[in-house]
Amino acid sequence: MAARSIASLTLSFGLVSIPVKLYSATESSASIKFNLLAKDGSRLKQQYVSEKDQTVVQRADMVKGYEFEKDKFVLFSAEELKALEESSTHAIEIVAFIPEKAVDPIYYDKAYLLAPDKRGGKPYALLMEAMRKSGRCALAKWAWKSKQYVVQVRPVEDGLVLQQLLYADEVRSLKDLNIEPVAITPPELQLALQLIDQISEDSYDPTQYVDEEKKRILAAIDEKISGKQVVASAHNEEPSSAQVIDLMDALRASLGKKPTAAKVASAAAGTEAKERKGAKRAAKAEDAVLAPAPAKARAKK
Numbered sequence: 001m002a003a004r005s006i007a008s009l010t011l012s013f014g015l016v017s018i019p020v021k022l023y024s025a026t027e028s029s030a031s032i033k034f035n036l037l038a039k040d041g042s043r044l045k046q047q048y049v050s051e052k053d054q055t056v057v058q059r060a061d062m063v064k065g066y067e068f069e070k071d072k073f074v075l076f077s078a079e080e081l082k083a084l085e086e087s088s089t090h091a092i093e094i095v096a097f098i099p100e101k102a103v104d105p106i107y108y109d110k111a112y113l114l115a116p117d118k119r120g121g122k123p124y125a126l127l128m129e130a131m132r133k134s135g136r137c138a139l140a141k142w143a144w145k146s147k148q149y150v151v152q153v154r155p156v157e158d159g160l161v162l163q164q165l166l167y168a169d170e171v172r173s174l175k176d177l178n179i180e181p182v183a184i185t186p187p188e189l190q191l192a193l194q195l196i197d198q199i200s201e202d203s204y205d206p207t208q209y210v211d212e213e214k215k216r217i218l219a220a221i222d223e224k225i226s227g228k229q230v231v232a233s234a235h236n237e238e239p240s241s242a243q244v245i246d247l248m249d250a251l252r253a254s255l256g257k258k259p260t261a262a263k264v265a266s267a268a269a270g271t272e273a274k275e276r277k278g279a280k281r282a283a284k285a286e287d288a289v290l291a292p293a294p295a296k297a298r299a300k301k
Contacts, residue, residue, distance in 0.1 A: 008117055011127070011153065013094035013138065018124050019117035020092075025161065026111065032217050084146040092151065092162070097136040103152055106171055109164040114153070128155045191251035198255060 005021035012018070036044050048057045064081060065073030116124035131137060137154035142162075152163040 009090050009092055011092045016123055019120040020114045021117050023113040025113050089143045092140045092142045094138045094140045096139045098139055100135055100137045107165045109166050112162040114160040114162050128160055131155045188247060195251060195254050
């Protein structure tokens with residue numbers, strides 16, 4: 001299915017304006033969702049109840065309020081909230097260009113993809129190539145849904161990414177934890193460096209990792225569909241590092257341990273296993289149609 005844009009915006013720097021379309025960079029549908037049901041399998045309906053008289057309040061009778069003191073609110077109508085949202089702008093105004101690694105990832109919030117809109121192809125490509133050559137990314141201001149954001153616009157292999165950034169007061173500091181400094185000996189550091197070198201990779205390939213917990217849950221759902229009982233699977237757990245008291249012994253033991261072939265092949269086999277699961281579920285669904293008492297397939301919310 002083709003991606004659908006969220007909004008049409010204008011990315012501007014200096015006197016150059018680039019019409020762009022905004023797309024979500026992630027999908028929340030990747031997680032497994034369960035419906036809340038009664039014990040007889042019927043769906044449940046959510047209701048809001050007044051604390052004052054315990055009566056059910058319909059949506060048409062609801063308003064939103066901001067609590068400025070304990071149990072004291074200022075109320076906003078739907079029209080007033082809509083007016084606040086309408087203050088959003090369609091312009092992403094670049095205010096500075098900074099080194100591409102200047103932003104600590106801890107400030108990263110939600111990410112979006114930017115694609116050129118009509119007549120935006122040439123300036124879009126020009127800005128992307130200029131940032132690549134200079135080794136810099138852009139900082140910009142953007143008002144969206146009644147909130148103003150500082151965003152980073154950075155070039156990637158196939159285009160531009162817009163990354164919402166958190167403000168300083170939204171990020172906690174490690175200094176607040178008062179972590180005491182600990183002395184490290186040269187031999188300890190040398191062994192740690194050897195361990196890092198032993199399991200180092202040149203890049204991050206997200207396709208090499210799969211969600212093992214999700215696979216286990218899907219397998220349990222398949223068992224339910226086929227009418228079997230769900231049983232807890234035994235997990236092969238590595239010995240706890242807490243059992244090793246001496247730091248040097250732990251480092252030496254880690255250096256002697258190499259990734260097993262099974263672990264290396266696990267990620268690569270993830271896609272194939274997923275396809276087999278899909279085929280298995282499809283076959284079970286077809287058998288269920290022919291059976292006199294069909295099993296109820298899991299609902300997808």
